[in-house]
Amino acid sequence: GAVVSQHPSRVICKSGTSVKIECRSLDFQATTMFWYRQFPKQSLMLMATSNEGSKATYEQGVEKDKFLINHASLTLSTLTVTSAHPEDSSFYICSAISGTSPPAIDTQYFGPGTRLTVL
Amino acid sequence: GENVEQHPSTLSVQEGDSAVIKCTYSDSASNYFPWYKQELGKRPQLIIDIRSNVGEKKDQRIAVTLNKTAKHFSLHITETQPEDSAVYFCAAALIAGNTPLVFGKGTRLSVIA
Numbered sequence: 001g002a003v004v005s006q007h008p009s010r011v012i013c014k015s016g017t018s019v020k021i022e023c024r025s026l027d028f029q030a031t032t033m034f035w036y037r038q039f040p041k042q043s044l045m046l047m048a049t050s051n052e053g054s055k056a057t058y059e060q061g062v063e064k065d066k067f068l069i070n071h072a073s074l075t076l077s078t079l080t081v082t083s084a085h086p087e088d089s090s091f092y093i094c095s096a097i098s099g100t101s102p103p104a105i106d107t108q109y110f111g112p113g114t115r116l117t118v119l
Numbered sequence: 120g121e122n123v124e125q126h127p128s129t130l131s132v133q134e135g136d137s138a139v140i141k142c143t144y145s146d147s148a149s150n151y152f153p154w155y156k157q158e159l160g161k162r163p164q165l166i167i168d169i170r171s172n173v174g175e176k177k178d179q180r181i182a183v184t185l186n187k188t189a190k191h192f193s194l195h196i197t198e199t200q201p202e203d204s205a206v207y208f209c210a211a212a213l214i215a216g217n218t219p220l221v222f223g224k225g226t227r228l229s230v231i232a
Contacts, residue, residue, distance in 0.1 A: 034219050043208060043222045044163065093162060097216045105152075106216035110162040 003027055005095050006111035011082055014119055021114045023078045023094030029074035032098035035067075036107065038091040049079045084118040091115050121146040123211050130200050133231055136227025140226045141211035143191040151215035152185060152192045155208045159226075163208060167194070170215060199230045 003026040013015055013019050023033055030049050035046040048069050049057045056069035068080040079097075092115075095108040121143040121222055132138045144152075150171040155163035156157075169176045169183045169192065170213040176183050206227050210220040 032217070043224045044220075046219045046221070049219055091160075095220075106214075107165070108216060108220060110164075112162045113160070115160070 002098070002107070002109045004030075004094065004109045004111040006092075006094060006114050008110060008114060009116075010115045012117045012119065013018045015085055016028075016083055018080055018082045019084055019116060021081070021092055021116075023077045023079070023096070023111050024040040025075045025096045025098075025109070028096075028098045030077070030098060031074065032097045033071060034095045034097075035069060035077075035079050036093045036095070038093060038113075040091075044093060047079075081116065084116070086118045089116055121149055121178075121221040122139055123209060123214075123221050125209050125222040125226060126231055127226060128224065129227045129229070131229045131231060134199060134201060138194075138196045138203070138228055138230075140194045140197050140207055140209070140228075141191060142193070142211075142223050143189075144188065144211040144221075146211070146213070147187075147190060149211040151212045152183070153220070154181075154183060154194045154209050155210065155222075156205045157208060158205050164204055168208075168215070196228075199228075201230050201232050204228055204230045 005024045007022045035047045036072045038044045047062045050071040052071045058064045071077040089113050093113040125142045153168035154165045157163045167183050169185050180197045182195040206225045208225045209223040212218045212220050
């Protein structure tokens with residue numbers, strides 16, 4: 001149990017286009033999902049906190065109009081990178097927290113990540 | 120906000136030796152301290168965690184210690200094996216699960232056979 005999936009796993013796009021990344025909790029309902037970004041050989045940096053049915057909370061320095069987050073259901077959150085540029089190329093990882101037990105309600109379950117390359 | 124410092128950034132040990140990675144945190148309100156192992160291109164995997172009401176926790180070859188007064192916690196891996204080679208991240212959060220994790224910069228561990 002406690003599986004989180006991301007789609008796509010890898011995407012290459014042209015500069016100026018938009019890319020949508022999906023994060024799904026497959027076998028539990030996620031009341032909260034987090035989006036992290038990881039540049040090569042660096043740590044995970046929190047981008048935003050997403051709660052089902054409400055607006056996402058963005059970390060300082062993360063442009064909410066560029067990184068659109070929608071948490072429309074208890075099992076799905078999406079991150080859309082709008083007008084992507086090469087500097088947005090990164091590994092994007094989501095994590096989810098269960099609202100009920102099982103699985104453990106005090107554990108973040110990470111998705112496998114999406115590698116975005118903007119040409 | 121919380122700030123987590125992690126040392127060393129790289130660590131090489133001989134197979135069978137022990138490895139120790141240390142982290143410090145700034146927010147005394149933090150109560151949850153997990154450790155993650157990440158292989159190249161993969162998701163972080165939780166290997167052990169500790170909460171503020173516990174000073175030490177052990178799981179087979181892996182142990183974590185926490186000193187709340189000094190605001191530091193450490194990961195200890197004994198009898199290292201080549202498959203332990205990976206990047207290890209410490210993290211801190213106010214509440215386990217409910218609040219976002221603040222990660223350290225990571226330690227690249229190489230276990231030499």
